[in-house]
Amino acid sequence: xGNEPLILVIEDERPIRNFLKSALQTQSYRVLEAxxxxxxxxxxASHVPDIILLDLGLPDMDGIEVIKELRAWYTAPILILSAxxxxxxxxxxxDAGADDYLTKPFGVGELLARIRVAxxxxxxxxxxxxxGTVFSVGGLKVDLExxxxxxxGEEVHLTPIEFKLLSVLVKNAGKVVTxxxxxxxxxxxxxxxxxxxxxxxMAGLRKKLEKDPARPRYLLTEVGVGYRxxxx
Amino acid sequence: MQHAIAKxxxxxxxxxxxxxxxSVLEIFLRLRGVGYDTLGxxxxxxxxxxxxxxxxxQGYYTAIGISLVSALIxxxxxxxxxxIFGLTTLGVTFCIARLKYLRYKAILQSERAEVLYRLSxxxxxxxxxxxxxxxxxxxxxxxxxxxxxxxxxEGNQILKLKGTELDPVDEHLRTLPDWVFRxxxxxxxxxxxxxxxxxxxxPLGTDQKRFGALSVQFRDPADYYDEDKRSVYETIAKxxxxxxxxxQEVVNGFQTNLVQEGEKLRNSLLRSLSHDLRTPLTGIQxxxxxxxxxxxxxDTPENRELLESVSEELAxxxxxxxxxxxxxxxxxxxxxxxxxxxxxxxxxxSAVRVLSKRLASHPLHIKLPDSxxxxxxxxxxxxxxxxxxxxxxxxxxxxxxxxxxxxxxxxDMAVFKVADRGIGIxxxxxTRVFEKFQRGKPEEIRxxxxxxxxxxxxxxxxxxxxxxxxxxxREGGGTIFRFTLPLEVETNG
Numbered sequence: 001x002g003n004e005p006l007i008l009v010i011e012d013e014r015p016i017r018n019f020l021k022s023a024l025q026t027q028s029y030r031v032l033e034a035x036x037x038x039x040x041x042x043x044x045a046s047h048v049p050d051i052i053l054l055d056l057g058l059p060d061m062d063g064i065e066v067i068k069e070l071r072a073w074y075t076a077p078i079l080i081l082s083a084x085x086x087x088x089x090x091x092x093x094x095d096a097g098a099d100d101y102l103t104k105p106f107g108v109g110e111l112l113a114r115i116r117v118a119x120x121x122x123x124x125x126x127x128x129x130x131x132g133t134v135f136s137v138g139g140l141k142v143d144l145e146x147x148x149x150x151x152x153g154e155e156v157h158l159t160p161i162e163f164k165l166l167s168v169l170v171k172n173a174g175k176v177v178t179x180x181x182x183x184x185x186x187x188x189x190x191x192x193x194x195x196x197x198x199x200x201x202m203a204g205l206r207k208k209l210e211k212d213p214a215r216p217r218y219l220l221t222e223v224g225v226g227y228r229x230x231x232x
Numbered sequence: 233m234q235h236a237i238a239k240x241x242x243x244x245x246x247x248x249x250x251x252x253x254x255s256v257l258e259i260f261l262r263l264r265g266v267g268y269d270t271l272g273x274x275x276x277x278x279x280x281x282x283x284x285x286x287x288x289x290q291g292y293y294t295a296i297g298i299s300l301v302s303a304l305i306x307x308x309x310x311x312x313x314x315x316i317f318g319l320t321t322l323g324v325t326f327c328i329a330r331l332k333y334l335r336y337k338a339i340l341q342s343e344r345a346e347v348l349y350r351l352s353x354x355x356x357x358x359x360x361x362x363x364x365x366x367x368x369x370x371x372x373x374x375x376x377x378x379x380x381x382x383x384x385x386e387g388n389q390i391l392k393l394k395g396t397e398l399d400p401v402d403e404h405l406r407t408l409p410d411w412v413f414r415x416x417x418x419x420x421x422x423x424x425x426x427x428x429x430x431x432x433x434x435p436l437g438t439d440q441k442r443f444g445a446l447s448v449q450f451r452d453p454a455d456y457y458d459e460d461k462r463s464v465y466e467t468i469a470k471x472x473x474x475x476x477x478x479x480q481e482v483v484n485g486f487q488t489n490l491v492q493e494g495e496k497l498r499n500s501l502l503r504s505l506s507h508d509l510r511t512p513l514t515g516i517q518x519x520x521x522x523x524x525x526x527x528x529x530x531d532t533p534e535n536r537e538l539l540e541s542v543s544e545e546l547a548x549x550x551x552x553x554x555x556x557x558x559x560x561x562x563x564x565x566x567x568x569x570x571x572x573x574x575x576x577x578x579x580x581x582s583a584v585r586v587l588s589k590r591l592a593s594h595p596l597h598i599k600l601p602d603s604x605x606x607x608x609x610x611x612x613x614x615x616x617x618x619x620x621x622x623x624x625x626x627x628x629x630x631x632x633x634x635x636x637x638x639x640x641x642x643x644d645m646a647v648f649k650v651a652d653r654g655i656g657i658x659x660x661x662x663t664r665v666f667e668k669f670q671r672g673k674p675e676e677i678r679x680x681x682x683x684x685x686x687x688x689x690x691x692x693x694x695x696x697x698x699x700x701x702x703x704x705x706r707e708g709g710g711t712i713f714r715f716t717l718p719l720e721v722e723t724n725g
Contacts (some may be wrong), residue, residue, distance in 0.1 A: 087612055088570075105550050107543075196573040196606060203575045203604040214581050214598040214637075221578040221585075224612040 005119055008032045008049035010066065011041030012059050020053065023108045025118075029115070037061030041069050047143065050077065051118050054098070056082040059174055063089075064096050072098035077118035087224035091178055093164050094225075100175045117174030117231060135170045137231050140209065142170050151209060162205050163188060164231075165198075169219070174231035176222050202227060211232075243293045258298075258305060275302050279321050283328040295325040317451060337460065347375045347464075348471060353473035361443070364479055366396045366474050379449040380465075382436065382472075390444070408433045409445035418466075422456030432456060432467055437473035441480075446472070482697055485536040489722050490666035509552065512545035519545075522565035551623065552675070553614060555685045559668075562692040569610045569696055576605045576639050576646065583618035584637075595634040605639065607646045608715050613693045614717070617701075618684040621650040621713045629654030629710065643715040645699065662703045666691040689713070 007029045011017045014035070019111045020033045032047055034040035037058045044052060052070065067078060076199040080093045080101035087151035090101050100114055132145040141179045144167055148158045158166065169177060180200045183191060189198070206213040261271060299322040306309070354367050355628040365382050372380055382393040383401065390406050390413075391398035401409065408426060412419050412433045420429035431447040435556075441456060446469040448462075455461040515653040519538040526535055577600055584591065618637075625635045633653040640647050657665060664670050694701040694715045701715035 105546065153673075199573065199575045199578060200604055200606065203577050206577065208519055212598070214600055215584055215596075216581055221582045223579060223582045223615045 002088065004030050005050040006030045006032065006047060007115070008034065008040065008044055008052045010034045010037065010052065011054070011055040012036065012057070016055075016081075016101055017152045018185040020111070024115075024228070027112060027115075031099060036151050039061075041066060044070055046073060048074075051115060052078045053078060054078055054080055054088070058094060063113055064092055067093055067096040067098050079114055079118060090225055091134045093178070094176070094178050111231065116173075119173070119232075123230075135173060135231075137229075138217060141169070142166060144170060149209075154210050158205070158208065161201055162208070166206060166209075169227060169229035173229045176226050180226075181227065198227075233549055240296050243297075247293045247297075247402050248292045249306050249313050250282075251301065251540065252612050254294075254298050255301040255305075258302060262305060271302075275299075276321055276324075279325055280328065283325055286478040288573045290470065292325065295329075296322065299325055314599040326579075344526075347372070347632060348467060350375065351468065351471055352475075355472065359479060359482070361476055361479060362393075362396070362398060365393050365396070365398075368468075369393055371470065376464075377444075377451045378455070379431075379451075381431070381447040382444065383413075383434075383447070385409070385413045386441075406474050407445070410454050412443055412698070418462075420447070422462070432462065432465070434469045435473075436460075436469045436476075437475055438466075438470060441473070441477055443473060443476045481643065509549065511518055515545045525555060538579050544589075552685075553618070558613070558616060558689050558693070559685060562689070562696070569613070571608045571610055571697075573606045574611045576600060576607055579609070579611050579614050580618065580637060580639065583615045583622060587618050587622050587626070591622060591635065593631040594626055594629070595632070597634060599636070599638040601640060604682075607719060609697060609717055614697075617690045617715065618648070618650070623654035624713075625650055625654060625685060625711075627654075628652065633710075641719070642716075644719050646719055647714065647716050649712055649714045651706060651710065651712040653706075653708075656709055657703055657711050659705065662705070665703060666701065 001155055007024055009017055009020050009031060010026075011020065011033075012035050017033050017035070021033065024031050032049060034043050037060050040052070040054070040058075043049075052074070054063060054066060058066065059128045063080070063082075065155060067080075070078060070168060077099040078097065080090065081104060082090055082093070082101055093101065099118055102111060102114060135144070137140045141150040143149075147163060147220055149158055149163070149166065162226050164186045165182060179195050179198045180192065183195060186201075187194065202219065203213070206216055206219050209218060210216045218230055222228055235369050258271065258275070267710065279295040279298055282298070285291070298336045303319060304324065307608050332353065335539045351368060352372055354371055355364055361384060365384065369380065369382055376412050384391045384393070384398060390401045392401045392409075398550055408420050408429055415591050416437075418432065418434050418437045419423065419425035420431050420433040422432050431449045434446045434448065436444045436446045446465065448465050450456055455678075491570060507553075519542045523535060523538050526532075526538075580598060580600065584596065613659055614696070622635065622637075629635070629652045636649070636651040638651070666687045667682075668684065670688075671684040690713075691701050698718045699716040701713065704712040
């Protein structure tokens with residue numbers, strides 16, 4: 001005990017805080033709670049949690065401001081809790097340095113999956129520096145170093161851009177990646193007005209990797225925000 | 233006023249001098265023995281010249297003066313024929329004067345008609361008091377030679393039109409517009425009320441309602457006493473007043489309409505919230521309380537079923553919330569869409585994923601174009617349309633009935649179809665189902681829960697995108713919902 005990941009919940013609604021706490025404790029995570037933005041920022045500074053769950057609609061501070069303050073020094077994952085129909089806010093939060101988001105209402109299964117992804121990504125990033133470069137989920141296997149992609153054991157040939165697009169998603173597997181992020185990573189910072197490239201190449205990538213591109217198994221669409229490569 | 237008119241009517245010095253000069257000349261010529269056979273045409277020429285070519289009343293004075301003098305001179309010589317000549321010229325003078333007056337009136341009237349026509353034409357195209365006044369001011373500035381000012385009374389304030397803005401009037405300049413607004417009588421220069429003012433003030437409005445005042449500074453001071461000139465501005469002031477009244481009625485009507493519409497919407501919304509939302513809440517409450525009692529039984533199929541129903545009810549409530557939110561967004565503001573070029577596969581795939589649980593038992597066939605189809609849209613909204621249509625398809629058909637989604641291109645439109653094998657919609661209800669809070673016939677929907685909001689929101693979203701949506705009865709039973717989206721990106725999109 002004591003080595004379980006510490007999770008800070010910054011959320012003003014007590015019922016939701018209680019529900020989050022119960023849900024997280026079932027997985028033996030340790031939980032810290034804050035009802036306000038300022039309190040959350042100072043708790044984060046004193047305890048340095050492994051993950052922060054942050055509600056975007058706090059009474060005392062704008063959620064985006066909280067992220068910016070935290071990101072000045074805090075490097076571990078930040079997950080956003082936000083309402084539907086706030087795609088712009090989600091994108092702004094992700095751009096400000098949040099790692100992922102959950103749309104209210106969300107289920108416990110979804111919440112725990114996102115937390116697992118966030119914790120794993122952290123481990124993976126550390127591993128990568130050691131050299132582990134093969135990603136696999138279901139029948140999809142991506143070897144980043146050898147630049148080879150397999151579906152159910154069969155090699156699939158991707159164009160250089162498709163591979164680059166896929167590798168960005170692999171590096172962020174399980175997390176949402178915004179259109180803008182993909183565009184910058186794959187096409188470079190000069191092409192920011194060409195957002196439709198991302199969608200066109202993603203459709204091409206799906207045709208090669210998915211059995212039924214309209215009901216994708218690996219490459220999911222987050223409408224209005226970006227894409228997510230499933231990782232479990 | 234009488235004094236001023238009298239002043240205006242007094243023959244001026246040049247007039248008197250010219251009459252005197254001409255009389256002296258005539259007497260001088262007569263004494264030198266020049267006969268009326270020579271003098272007559274000369275006199276006639278002088279009379280005609282002064283009536284026709286000298287502007288205003290002074291010309292008549294000259295003509296009448298010459299005629300009278302000639303008649304007197306001729307009369308003193310007791311030459312009967314000459315007397316008749318004198319009287320005839322007098323008559324001619326009056327005829328010419330009369331003609332001139334009529335011509336002047338006719339010109340005035342046709343000019344007035346022209347100005348009024350232009351004014352009424354332009355004012356019917358404007359909305360809002362300020363726009364109306366500014367437009368009237370700019371037309372009149374072009375059309376009339378005199379200087380006009382417009383005053384509006386708003387509550388305690390008197391505002392004056394300056395360019396395209398309304399500025400409060402200084403305290404000491406309030407008296408005249410205020411008096412005119414209150415009494416509805418003209419005032420200022422040329423009237424008996426405060427004649428010392430530097431302009432004529434006329435009420436701006438109709439017989440029923442006054443809005444302010446119109447002030448006129450005539451370029452020609454004589455016009456202050458000209459009834460015709462003044463009546464032109466009275467008509468103009470009335471016409472502007474009518475336009476202001478019309479505008480006010482439109483505004484009032486619009487507001488009443490808005491209030492009534494809002495009232496209707498709120499009532500329906502309240503009804504639907506209290507009834508339709510209570511049902512799932514009751515279900516959730518009941519299930520949870522049952523589960524509390526049966527907690528000691530642990531993981532039984534019955535408990536699982538109760539939990540499952542809670543999840544379903546909650547999902548329904550969440551979708552309902554999305555629809556109510558969209559409705560308020562589309563009701564309360566002029567919606568500005570944030571369109572981006574999206575791939576059809578993305579948005580169809582996402583909608584299907586959102587409803588995956590609900591669609592699980594239905595065989596789902598999705599047919600998309602072979603090539604990648606990009607359509608400009610606000611993806612979250614189109615996803616919502618698809619979710620609503622798919623939800624309906626599942627709701628109104630048997631659990632194992634197939635549902636089809638097909639997307640294609642027709643001309644410059646992308647065409648989406650969601651087809652089910654459900655209970656179908658009666659022919660006469662095919663358009664009604666898209667209206668707010670309207671659903672199929674009660675006997676047909678057989679108690680299937682719904683609020684009648686989903687399709688009206690679909691319609692609002694699709695139309696905001698520049699597309700159309702319709703329900704088509706399907707051969708062999710069921711319904712096809714078909715909607716279109718323009719493929720071209722609008723320049724402002």
